């Protein structure tokens with residue numbers, strides 16, 4: 001696909017996604033501004049990511065540190081999020097590049113982020129990843145572990161916990177993901193009173209291409225969208 005074709009195709013998809021997000025907000029009685037779309041650019045080259053930014057996608061996410069390290073410095077006009085497994089030895093290079101890390105999946109990682117943030121003089125925002133679907137293979141805290149993290153969170157000096165993230169199971173019928181999303185929201189409702197003030201704890205990062213409308217109906221404030229924009233492009 002050449003560049004003009006890529007732009008036309010992507011612009012169409014952006015318009016369609018905007019309409020679907022607006023409809024989901026309307027159905028749920030929510031304001032459109034409550035939902036931020038994070039475009040997950042992991043399938044795109046640097047040049048295609050630049051085009052996506054020019055087409056109007058402005059908050060971009062990557063799930064591999066090495067890709068983030070290449071793209072974020074080359075495209076500093078984007079707002080960058082990280083949403084993959086983060087090894088502790090990759091924290092130092094990742095922190096300066098992102099405004100939000102969606103995928104803190106262990107207390108060890110949380111503590112290591114807090115220590116490195118202190119060294120760098122930063123106050124990064126993070127989300128705790130919860131295995132709300134209960135699949136054995138998934139990263140993240142179990143839903144009933146979350147409330148028990150409040151004491152650790154209150155001891156953090158630099159990191160601010162902005163909320164929770166989950167990945168639903170990839171089911172043919174996205175309606176079946178609804179209980180997973182409701183479970184994440186219920187975890188957030190229980191955690192919030194224990195760590196506010198000090199931690200914003202209002203964000204729910206949930207919903208991907210397959211299930212973002214259901215996630216919005218269940219309270220998502222961040223949806224992470226990749227293939228609905230980029231499948232088959234480039």
Ligand SMILES: *Cc1c(COP(=O)(O)O)cnc(C)c1O
Nearest residue numbers: 040063083208209224225226227
């Ligand atoms: C790839 C990815 C997404 C986007 O998935 P799609 O189904 O392509 O929209 C969202 N979140 C994470 C963590 C991802 O790795």
